Amino acid sequence: MSTPHIVAQARQHTLGDLPRRSARRFGSKTAIIDGDTRLTFAELDAVVDRTAAALDAAGLTKGDRVALLSHNCWQFAVLQYATARRGVVLVPINFMLNPDEIAYVLDHSGATAFVAEDGLTVTAHKAIAGADLLRFSIPLGTGEAQPGWRDFTELTSFDGPLPADVLVADDDPTRLMYTSGTESRPKGAILTSRALLWQYASCAIDGEMTFDDVEVHSLPLYHCAQLDCFLNVDVYTGATSVLLPAPAPAAILRAIEEHGATKFFAPPTVWIALLRCPEFDSTDLSTLRKGYYGASPMPVEILQELSRRLPDVRFWNFYGQTEMAPLATILRPDEQLPHAGSAGRPAINVETIVVDDLDQPVPAGTVGEIVHRSPHATLGYYRDEEKTADAFRNGWFHSGDLGVFDENGYLSVVDRKKDMIKTGGENVASREVEEALYQHAAIAEVAVFGIDHPYWVEAVTAVVVPKEPGLDPDEIIAFGRTVLAGFKTPKYVVVVDALPKNPSGKILKRELRSRYGHLGRP
Structure with a gap:
């Protein structure tokens, strides 16, 4: 091997490396809890290795795309690390899409393999419509897998030899996240390890996330909010993750009590549902210390109610979008009520300004488009040079959101630029x-x-x-x-x-x- 190659190997730090590095620090500690399944960090790293080897044996190579259609499960986490370890690009798909919408993502991404939970293979099968794809079904017991779908357990229990390591560069594509954007068809935002890992650092530092956290994950992992602001940060820091298939309020409350969860993320709608849940007052939530929300501002009256009923919980508002992997700005705990409704200030690895239609910065109090500079940013839109160039014009990523800074540097999002x-x-x-x-x-x-x-x-x-x-x-x-x-x-x-x-x-x-x-x- 050449000297540049072996130097690059020694310096590599990618999404696929995270389970192994956390396993070396916290091998016997619980990494993931999913129902009756518990994986230590050492076990997580081992099953990622087996799955990565199985992908290689199945003929998948660096740059290939694998689509994933599933509710939250430990197999989802394993597959994303296994694909990243081989340089294969993961394409998570919203399980609420219909077959035609899924078919578009499969076609546009050029996926060569499709992994779906058993109960979603009916929808997935319609979307494939005869296309020649490798097909694996995750056995979650949510339905009977369609004929022609191989059991995903073949990958996780693979006992063949481990292939040679694949060199994955910081800006090699790791994931394609299809975002609704503002067009009639979704765009595929290319995320790299550079974008993701810088974003994880921002979340951990600004969100005060630590190795002794226990977190309940109930929002869909196909969204980079739950996946990349929380689950992957937990694996990075050595925290314990509890996976739930859906944000059912009673189930969330039970999981927080049962596992002694210290942190939880949800959009305001789910926090409101928790407050209205009949079991709220009878559930022991005393271990909960950190609460996070995003997707929209938290109504002031709900913030006040949360502070009364969860007095020991500190709250953060995370604002961003898929193309920012996704974090851009943060409203911190001591800023919640004084700056209610604000998206806060830029995260530690983000520079954010507001510009006019000529891309010139505007003064405080003036509405304009929110733009960012950050290693968090997407590499661009897959197979769409024109939209990529437009989004990054003049060296800033254009969010498409309209916002305004106040005189103290707090950002408020006032509208979506394109509806x-x-x-x-x-x-x-x-x-x-x-x-x-x-x-x-x-x-x-x-x-x-x-x-x-x-x-x-x-x-x-x-x-x-x-x-x-x-x-x-x-x-x-x-x-x-x-x-x-x-x-x-x-x-x-x-x-x-x-x-x-x-x-x-x-x-x-x-x-x-x-x-x-x-x-x-x-």
């Missing part, structure tokens, strides 16, 4: 919903936007102009369920004679939000 709707912790592109609804033969025009909602934070709302009078709003909602994932389907539909427009013909969505905002109020 992104954030509902229940999910991103929904209004244009995608509009294009889906336009498939209904009776719709002449449609405008989709988000309105404030006490539970969903924002509710997807559609205002429709029919081709003929008499169109029933419930018919549109029912149709939406046939062409869209459930979280993208409008919660409210209003039928009108005409949409408000400016002189150039642009639909005035701000006016629609104002006019119909009352629909989401109790």
Whole structure:
């Protein structure tokens, strides 16, 4: 081997290296708890090695893409480290997508293998539609795997020889995260070990995360919030992770009590659901010390209630997006009430400013687009040079969010520049919903936007102009369920004679939000 190669080997620090390095520090300590399954850090590293070797034996090589469709489970964690260890790119897929939406991700990413939990193989099989992919089913007992899907246990129990190590560079693609963005089709944000590990350092330092933490993970791991702000940081620091398949309030409370959890993350909607859960007051939550939220600001009245009912818990607000791996700014515990609603200040490895339409910085108090410089940032959008160049114009990553800094340097996000709707912790592109609804033969025009909602934070709302009078709003909602994932389907539909427009013909969505905002109020 050449000297540069062996030097690069000695200096390598990638996502795939994390389980091994934590195993050398905390080998006998519990790393992951998933139901009856418990893995120490040494056991986690060993099963990652076996799975990585099995991927190699199956013919997967550096740069290949493996799609993953699954609820939270220990196999999800193992696969992401195993693929990273071989230089294979993981493509996590939202399990709420329909077969056509999944098929787009498979085709665009060029996936050569597909791993799905048993109960999701029916949907996955429809998405594949005869494509020649390696197929593995994770046996979670959520349904019967479809014919032609090999048991994922073949990978985790592989007993063949370990292949030679693969040299993975800091900026080699490690993961493709498909983000709703603002287009009718999702974009594949390329994340590298450089982006991820710098982001983990920011989370650990600014979020005060330590090796003695025990964390309950209930939000989907296909989102980089739960995966990269929390689970992977826990593995990096040597903390213990408890995996739940879904954010069911009673199950979360039981897990915190049973495992003595010290930290927990959820969007405001889930924190609100915990407060309203009948078991809240009877559950021992005395070990909980750190609470995190994101996706939207926490309402002041909820912050006040949390401080009363969980007086020993300190809270952080994490703001960011997939392309930032995902952390950008943080509102810290002592800033919660004095700066309620703020996204805080830039994380330790992030530089954030607000710019005008000419990309010039604007003074405090002036609304503009939020832009970042950071090693957290995506390498770009897969197979889309034009969108990559636009997002990184003038040497800053453009978030697409509008924001304003106050005189003390605290950022507030005031709007989505291109009509992104954030509902229940999910991103929904209004244009995608509009294009889906336009498939209904009776719709002449449609405008989709988000309105404030006490539970969903924002509710997807559609205002429709029919081709003929008499169109029933419930018919549109029912149709939406046939062409869209459930979280993208409008919660409210209003039928009108005409949409408000400016002189150039642009639909005035701000006016629609104002006019119909009352629909989401109790």
